[in-house]
Amino acid sequence: MNLANLLSLTLETLLMTILSTLLAYLIGLPVGVILNITSKNGIKPNKYINLVIGTIVNILRSIPCLILVVICMPLTRGVFGRGTGAWYTILIPLFVAAFGFVARMVEQSLSEVPVGELEAVKSLGASSFQLIYKVLLPEARSSLISGIAVSAVSILGYTSFAYNIAGGGLIAGIWSYYSKHTGDYFASFYFWALIIVVVLIVQLIQELGLFISKKLDKRRILK
Numbered sequence: 001m002n003l004a005n006l007l008s009l010t011l012e013t014l015l016m017t018i019l020s021t022l023l024a025y026l027i028g029l030p031v032g033v034i035l036n037i038t039s040k041n042g043i044k045p046n047k048y049i050n051l052v053i054g055t056i057v058n059i060l061r062s063i064p065c066l067i068l069v070v071i072c073m074p075l076t077r078g079v080f081g082r083g084t085g086a087w088y089t090i091l092i093p094l095f096v097a098a099f100g101f102v103a104r105m106v107e108q109s110l111s112e113v114p115v116g117e118l119e120a121v122k123s124l125g126a127s128s129f130q131l132i133y134k135v136l137l138p139e140a141r142s143s144l145i146s147g148i149a150v151s152a153v154s155i156l157g158y159t160s161f162a163y164n165i166a167g168g169g170l171i172a173g174i175w176s177y178y179s180k181h182t183g184d185y186f187a188s189f190y191f192w193a194l195i196i197v198v199v200l201i202v203q204l205i206q207e208l209g210l211f212i213s214k215k216l217d218k219r220r221i222l223k
Contacts, residue, residue, distance in 0.1 A: 002190065005173075010197055012087040013169040017156045017201075020094035024151065028099040031057065032106025033132060039107075043118060043131050060100040065158050069093040069165060084165040098155050105151060109143035110136055142217035149209020153202055170198050 031053060037043050038050040063071075072093045077083040079092065113136055121135050137144070156171075163172035174194045178185050185191045 006190070006193060006197065009168060009170045009173040009194070010201075012162075012167075013156065013159055013171070013198070013201065016087055016090055016094065016159045016162065016167075016169055017152055017205075020091055020098060020155045020158075021148065021152045023091070023095040024098035024102045024155065025148065027095075028102025029106055031099070031103040033110065033136070035103060035107040036110040036136070037128070037132065039111075041111075041115065043122070043136075044128055057100040057103050060096065061104070063097075065093065065097045065161050066164060068097050069161055072096055084167070087162065087168040089165055090159065090162040090167040090169075093161070094155055094158050097158055098151060101154065102147070102151050105147035106144065109140045109147050112143055113139040142213045145213040145216060146209055149205050149213075152205050152209075156198075156202060156205070170194055170201075174198070 035050060035053055035057070038046040038053075040047070042050075069090070073083045076089050076092050080086070080089055083089055117139060118131055118135055121131060126134070159167075159169045160171040160175070161167075162169045163175050174191070177188070177191050177194065181188060181191070
């Protein structure tokens with residue numbers, strides 16, 4: 001087994017996943033907040049803004065990731081100076097593919113905050129910004145953390161499309177190894193090692209998200 005190659009693919013996958021998740025939340029979080037507060041039951045209802053942003057998000061979510069890779073190719077070349085052949089060339093397509101999903105996840109998390117709590121703070125003269133910053137986001141933090149874990153796992157799955165642009169990563173490495181060893185790949189320890197590392201990363205993300213979410217959930221039963 002080529003340990004150095006395994007470590008390199010693992011690092012590429014982690015970088016793809018972490019950076020794409022951060023970028024997706026950089027845009028997806030505020031977009032999700034806007035979708036929530038401008039909804040019918042939000043603190044600042046505005047059906048026009050909600051419709052326009054919601055439509056854009058829905059359109060982006062409906063486009064398959066591989067198509068986004070192609071659409072984003074000129075932008076990728078403009079930013080990185082190349083469109084294929086390196087792990088970072090998949091970052092922009094992953095971001096575009098994920099931020100709409102993230103926005104909807106954030107919107108759903110914020111909608112779980114009891115309206116009564118918002119109304120109580122609003123009656124004390126709190127501004128819309130204060131309602132968002134001091135009530136909406138803090139009260140939804142447990143659900144938001146769970147959403148980050150779900151989003152990161154989904155983005156990790158999207159990294160499989162890096163194979164199409166020679167971008168590297170574990171999932172692309174699995175397919176690449178299979179394509180070169182179609183007759184005996186099942187007997188290869190390296191092949192299974194790649195799969196095991198992917199599974200371990202997914203489990204780590206899920207368990208870490210669940211752990212932090214429970215720690216932040218004020219509603220949990222204290223023992």
